[in-house]
Amino acid sequence: MSGVRVLVGTRKGAFLLTSDGTRKKWKVDGPHFMGWEIYHLKGSPAEPNRIYASQCSSWFGQVIQRSDDGGKTWQAPGGGVTMSPDGMPMGESNKFVYDASPETGKPLTTHQHYDGTQRPWEFKRVWHLEPSLTDPDTVYAGVEDAALFRSTDGGRTWQELAGLRGHGTGPQWQPGAGGMCLHTILLDPKDPARIFIAISSAGAFRTDDGGTTWRPINKGLKSEYIPDPAAEVGHCVHRIAFHPSRPNVLFMQKHWDVMRSDDAGDSWREVSGNLPTDFGFVIDVHAHEPDTVYVVPIKSDSEHVPPGGRLRVYRSRSGGNEWEALKKGLPQRNCYVNVLRDAMAVDSLDKCGIYFGTTGGQVYASADAGDSWKPIVRDLPAVLSVEVQTLP
Amino acid sequence: MIRVVLPPHLRTLANVSREVALRVEGPVTQGAVLDALEARYPMLRGTIRDHVTKRRRPFVRFFACREDLSHELPDAPLPEAVATGAEPFLVIGAIAGG
Numbered sequence: 400m401s402g403v404r405v406l407v408g409t410r411k412g413a414f415l416l417t418s419d420g421t422r423k424k425w426k427v428d429g430p431h432f433m434g435w436e437i438y439h440l441k442g443s444p445a446e447p448n449r450i451y452a453s454q455c456s457s458w459f460g461q462v463i464q465r466s467d468d469g470g471k472t473w474q475a476p477g478g479g480v481t482m483s484p485d486g487m488p489m490g491e492s493n494k495f496v497y498d499a500s501p502e503t504g505k506p507l508t509t510h511q512h513y514d515g516t517q518r519p520w521e522f523k524r525v526w527h528l529e530p531s532l533t534d535p536d537t538v539y540a541g542v543e544d545a546a547l548f549r550s551t552d553g554g555r556t557w558q559e560l561a562g563l564r565g566h567g568t569g570p571q572w573q574p575g576a577g578g579m580c581l582h583t584i585l586l587d588p589k590d591p592a593r594i595f596i597a598i599s600s601a602g603a604f605r606t607d608d609g610g611t612t613w614r615p616i617n618k619g620l621k622s623e624y625i626p627d628p629a630a631e632v633g634h635c636v637h638r639i640a641f642h643p644s645r646p647n648v649l650f651m652q653k654h655w656d657v658m659r660s661d662d663a664g665d666s667w668r669e670v671s672g673n674l675p676t677d678f679g680f681v682i683d684v685h686a687h688e689p690d691t692v693y694v695v696p697i698k699s700d701s702e703h704v705p706p707g708g709r710l711r712v713y714r715s716r717s718g719g720n721e722w723e724a725l726k727k728g729l730p731q732r733n734c735y736v737n738v739l740r741d742a743m744a745v746d747s748l749d750k751c752g753i754y755f756g757t758t759g760g761q762v763y764a765s766a767d768a769g770d771s772w773k774p775i776v777r778d779l780p781a782v783l784s785v786e787v788q789t790l791p
Numbered sequence: 792m793i794r795v796v797l798p799p800h801l802r803t804l805a806n807v808s809r810e811v812a813l814r815v816e817g818p819v820t821q822g823a824v825l826d827a828l829e830a831r832y833p834m835l836r837g838t839i840r841d842h843v844t845k846r847r848r849p850f851v852r853f854f855a856c857r858e859d860l861s862h863e864l865p866d867a868p869l870p871e872a873v874a875t876g877a878e879p880f881l882v883i884g885a886i887a888g889g
Contacts, residue, residue, distance in 0.1 A: 434800060458850040458884045459800055459838040475834055494842045 403746045404469065404788040405754055406450065407762055408437035411780035413452060415470045420748055422766040425775045431473065432464065439527050439741055439784040446535035447788050451554060453525035453540070461524055463493040463540075463554045476554035495522045495540070495548055498561035510544065511573040520544045520564070527741060527784075529584035533591075541581035545572060545598040549610065560610040563596070568615060568632040572601035575635050575654070582740055583639045587646045595649065595664060600625075600635040603651065605664050616664030620653060637680045638740045642689035650692050650719070652682040652740075657694055659719050670719025675706050681743035685768060686751040690718040693745075693753060693769060695738045704735040712753070714769050728772035729763065736761070741784035748789055756782025793824055794879035801839070801882065805832040810879060819874035821853060822865035839882060854881040 405416040412430030431437075435454045443449040452464040452473070464473045475493070497520050509517035523543040531537035540548040540557060546564050548557040572579060580599055587593035592609045595616075602617040615631050625633040635654035642648065651658040651667065656677050658667040671677035678699035685691035692715045698706045705711065710729045713722040736759035746752035753765045760779035765772045792812040802809060813827040822845070829836045840847050845865065847853070852861045856870045856878050872878035 456800065458798075458848065459804075460848060461837065462804070462834075494837060496843055 401748065402790045403748065403752060404442070404447075404790055405744075405762065405764075405775070406440040406442065406470070406784075406786040406788070407756055407779065407782060408439050408452070408741075408784035409756075409760070409780035409782050410436055413437040413440055413454075414776070414779060416762065416775050422748070422752055422764060425764075427776055428470070431470070435462075436524075437783065438524060439786070441528050441530055441786045442788045443530040443535040443538075444532050445530070447790060449530070449535045449553075451528045451530060451538050453528055455524040461493060461495065461522070463525065463528075465554050476552075493554065493557060495525070495542055495557050496559075497522065497546060497564075498559040500561075503561040503565070508570075510569055510579065511571060513574060517570065520546065522546075523578060526580045526582045527584055529586060532586055532588055539584050539586075539594075541584050541596065543578045543580040544574075545579045545581040545601060547581055547584070547596055547610065560606075562606070562611050563604060563613045566604075566613045568601070571632050572598060573633070575599035583636070585639060585641060585646070585649075588643045589646055593646070593663070595639060595641075597636040597639050597651075599637065599654075600633060602632045602634040603636050603639060603649075603664055616660075617667070618665065619660075619667030620658065621656070622654070624654070638682045640682050640684050640692075642684045645689045648689065648718070650682050650684060652679050652694055654678065655699070657682065657719060670715070672715070672720035672722055674713055674722050675724075679738075680740040681738050681755060683743045683745055683753070686745050686747040687749065688716070688751075691716050691768070692719060693743065694722075695743070695755065697737060703737045708732055708734050710734040710736065710757075712755070712765075712769055712772075725765075725769040725772070727770065728765075734759075739783055742782050744785050744787040746787045746789045752787065754785050754787055756785045758782065792876050793819060793827070793873065794876055795824065795828055796879045796881045798882060798884040800884065801835060804834055804838065807832070812876075818866075819869050820866050821860065821863060821869060821880075824869065824873075824880055825865075850885040852883040852885055854883055855879070 401420040407414040412433045414429035418425045432454045438453045440452040448469040450466045454462040465476045466473045512518040525540045527541040529539040536553040537551050547560045550557045583597035585595040594606050597603045604613045605616045606613045620634045621628045622634045638652045647663045649660040657671045659670045660667045676696045679697045709731045712725040715722045736757035743755040751768045756762045758781040761777050762775045763772045796810050815827045855873050
């Protein structure tokens with residue numbers, strides 16, 4: 400029988416939640432890397448037992464971890480495969496150095512800071528890891544301060560795709576409250592040369608040549624918190640999602656507004672419709688229905704909790720505008736958690752499973768496309784990210 | 792031998808006990824001790840000081856002989872007691888955050 404493996408990154412370690420295809424009984428494995436922030440874990444579509452993890456700490460910086468056995472053991476890929484008795488890796492922590500070479504790095508010097516001054520780019524952490532769809536050794540990393548890196552040797556060494564920062568608008572990018580992070584990487588399954596990324600607070604960008612050249616794709620976005628609400632860059636995009644069968648149709652949860660593009664980001668239109676608030680962080684698409692979209696509305700601007708203390712996922716079956724509240728099994732009073740941008744994922748079983756994690760440490764799962772929900776675990780550290788692997 | 796005491800998370804990462812012993816060639820300075828530490832335990836590169844600039848990470852401190860040496864220049868000599876191995880060089884994770 401097929402099964403699922405849910406990869407959960409938290410403020411204090413990683414957890415792996417596994418179940419068979421019924422998704423009724425769950426095994427909770429962890430914590431891995433206790434005490435370290437695990438911003439993201441993701442498995443390789445080409446080799447599901449290979450999982451990459453971003454481990455970081457304000458004290459000791461960034462470490463990339465890799466498992467080749469489905470999360471049983473881990474290694475820091477830069478240092479070989481020697482394992483310590485307690486399962487911790489013995490390898491060099493990974494090196495993310497911005498490209499400053501005259502050929503590709505110029506003039507990648509500064510970006511805008513909160514106070515409007517220019518600051519040099521400074522690496523802080525990896526927010527998101529996106530393994531290649533076809534090669535287990537190739538993986539992309541979205542980092543803070545915003546840049547895109549790629550490894551082609553299983554995470555040992557990393558090279559910046561400097562054309563993104565260097566395409567021209569870089570000096571206008573500025574951090575959101577969470578930092579200036581590149582948090583979304585979408586690899587187009589129909590066109591290997593096309594990649595979409597998103598940055599808070601800069602916007603969405605696209606390459607059509609494998610990462611050499613990039614351009615902003617923010618036409619149609621309106622953001623009242625920047626001097627020109629329709630500017631080319633400066634938008635705080637929280638998340639982008641697509642259905643793999645239809646990568647030209649993009650859905651976006653922005654800092655205010657749920658948006659849709661039908662032309663690979665060349666233009667956007669708002670599809671917030673009847674949502675109780677169009678602020679939020681996550682957005683995802685049903686595995687089998689390209690027009691079924693999920694969001695979790697969050698009250699803002701500075702509150703960042705579910706409206707009225709009621710945690711509800713909203714589902715549109717029409718590609719936006721018409722939304723229904725999904726609340727069966729979710730707390731409908733006294734709930735004041737947040738759902739962060741990388742903390743929702745879908746499996747590809749029938750019926751489609753939907754998963755999300757909260758800053759209160761709950762991971763909720765629906766085995767019926769959102770009609771009803773149950774917590775898999777309730778008391779983890781604050782959840783930063785959720786990914787799902789559907790296993791044979 | 793130079794004695795270096797590591798904070799718990801870095802002991803786990805390097806798979807060592809509280810204290811490690813290092814041979815340092817030439818003058819015993821903060822930079823030379825950290826060079827020797829990173830050469831012996833490459834997984835610690837980037838965790839104590841920046842990969843490129845070699846600047847100390849903000850929440851890491853260096854103590855020895857009951858003194859805070861965090862702001863000493865990297866090529867300044869460490870105390871004689873550290874150079875002889877009588878006292879350890881302590882790498883400390885600052886008290887900060889949760």
